[in-house]
Amino acid sequence: MVLFCSFFNSTIGRKVLMAVTGLVLVLFVMGHMLGNLQIFLGAEVINAYAYKLHHVLPTPALWGIRLFLLLCVGVHVWMAVLLTLASRRARPAGYAVKRVVQATYAARTMRMSGIILLAFIFFHLAHFTTRSVPGMEYNDERVLSPNEVSLVKHGQAVMKDGEKVTTFNVHDMMVAGFENGLVSAFYILATGLLCLHLVHGVSSMFQTLGLRNATWLPRLNYIARFYGWAVFLGFAIIPIAVLTGVLEKDPTGGETQAIETSATH
Amino acid sequence: MKLNLRIWRQKSPLDKGRFEEYALDNVSEDSSFLEMLDLLCEQLVAEGKEALAFDHDCREGICGMCALTINGIPHGPEKQTTTCQLHMRHFKDGETITVEPWRAKPLPVIKDLVVDRSPFDRIIQSGGFISARTGSAVDANAVPIPKQTADTAMDAAACIGCGACVAACPNASAMLFTAAKVSHMNNLPQGEVEKDRRTLAMVTTMDGEGFGGCTNVGECEAVCPKGISLDMIAQLNRDYTSAQVKNFFEPVS
Known part of the structure; x- marks a missing residue:
């Protein structure tokens, strides 16, 4: 183990840790985006998706995944801090004149975008996961009503032991969250910075792991740009849809339509 | 003027x-x-x-x-x-x-404008060589080397060790210099024998000299008077990681 420690104490080893944890987070972010986009398929779809996320796996496994993701964020940030401090130490006196030759804006601002993203992650978890941001405690009936709706499948409420299965009203929580202009603005800004972070990060990951050559560099740069923009548009379209009134609250959780449909039969 | x-x-x-x-x-x-x-x-x-x-x-x-x-x-x-x-x-x-x-x-x-570049010498001393007995080296053309390999090694060997890469890097990282020296030797059959030991030693010396880490921004490549490419750094990352993994299972001597 002592031998392997030398790897994680080296600049390259630390970068490899950043690349690997970055890969986990890059893949998570795409899954998260695709999950979120289900809001456009109706309240019943996104609510059922949220229900599945919480019930398909046993609770300890869910917590395992959550802690693993947080660990990845932690290691990514920790390594970034160590490397940044080492870089600062390596150049105590700067230049009077410094010109950038070819470094992209995204590459030069990774630390800035990273710090703001970290702040966003804290806010985002407090906002939608623990729901404990003052004035936005969606677990409280007085803030979000109703906060429990029926789980709807194929247009009908899912029944279990003769009772309707209820689930948290994720659809309305998202709409309520984004109806706040400041929250939406921060959300769009953060996803914009995420785009910037990914445009450099996604191809940089392959460079750090040494998994690229001259032929693949331009392709990876293209993939990184595409990935970054796809993530930005996929996330930012939701607050935009809420602010423009395309998405509205659905207090029935998509059930009304289901009852009407079944009544006509 | x-x-x-x-x-x-x-x-x-x-x-x-x-x-x-x-x-x-x-x-x-x-x-x-x-x-x-x-x-x-x-x-x-x-x-x-x-x-x-x-x-x-x-x-x-x-x-x-x-x-x-x-x-x-x-x-x-x-x-x-x-x-x-x-x-x-x-x-x-x-x-x-x-x-x-x-x-x-x-x-x-x-x-004034003169800097001490002896850290570069120490990086070279730690692994920028091949071990061969003086006077018994075989003829250079006795070992067949594919053209592409020779070209890659030659591109790396073009490094003149001026230090512009460190100077341009926002992190004052010496990765491009070290990568050029490592790639030059690791690609050739004469240097491949000591590949892992060399890579570990040179990176350890580089880090020990107090250079910063690479953030893949590419300013080094842009100012390099010999056009050493970031491909060399990708290879260094790959060689170093694989050497560390091998070293974990069986210490590289």
């Missing part, structure tokens, strides 16, 4: 250092940047002042001694050009030119 020069002057490593401004007239557009500095030195000596200290040797772009940050870019504005091969025609008449030494803690200023 008439020039206003803003040049870093520092008496010794302990001196704080400061910029001093000089006016220089009658500079030929065809003179090199170093010849222009020679003129300045003559002028300073004639005025009874101390001449400017700057590194130079071959003046034909192959030794890697010249090392000046000119208007914020190591080796100045021209691509793949050392300071000695940079000509004054690339500057405007009456222009103010700022000249600074490389800025990195591991490469401290000795005097």
